[in-house]
Amino acid sequence: AQSVTQLGSHVSVSEGALVLLRCNYSSSVPPYLFWYVQYPNQGLQLLLKYTSAATLVKGINGFEAEFKKSETSFHLTKPSAHMSDAAEYFCAVSDQANQGGKLIFGQGTELSVKP
């Protein structure tokens, strides 16, 4: 069965500092991986996706993620945090074992940005 683990339910960084949000996956097949961001009282917005092309994926708002098969990881990074990055971030894997590709989400990481 496929699964996702996000290490750290809360991460706090200073404005301008590096953002690193960790995601590890488990999958018996080459995975399709996604990062989403959720602002309060809103839906999820797609940040980026990995679908077996380049291992370094660039997304919106300056975020990027690197797929590392040997570490089964797909960590999200941003070189310099901005106040507007404060939100909850979800890593997800597409379930290819069953028809349809439903998303299996991690528990989420809440990012706080201090001025």
Next chain:
Amino acid sequence: NAGVMQNPRHLVRRRGQEARLRCSPMKGHSHVYWYRQLPEEGLKFMVYLQKENIIDESGMPKERFSAEFPKEGPSILRIQQVVRGDSAAYFCASSQGAGNQPQHFGDGTRLSIL
């Protein structure tokens, strides 16, 4: 380009009533997914539909919950005889296809049970 539209945004029901949540997918999308987000929990898959067909309902509770995606009109998630434990945010997502196609989410319906 209109995104995924969900209504209502907020819904209040008393125990025992019925709740109907609507979702209109993005234009050109024929795949619809419903997820539930309980307080302090992540998002959990409920059901996946294509036009007039339920493809995967492995995340749906066995009783009281049903979903449809008719040929015409929005997808509907229906909860009969609601209980306090049904209080949650319900999100709909749509995509052009399954697997590696990204899912685009609506802003959700926040259901409160009195």
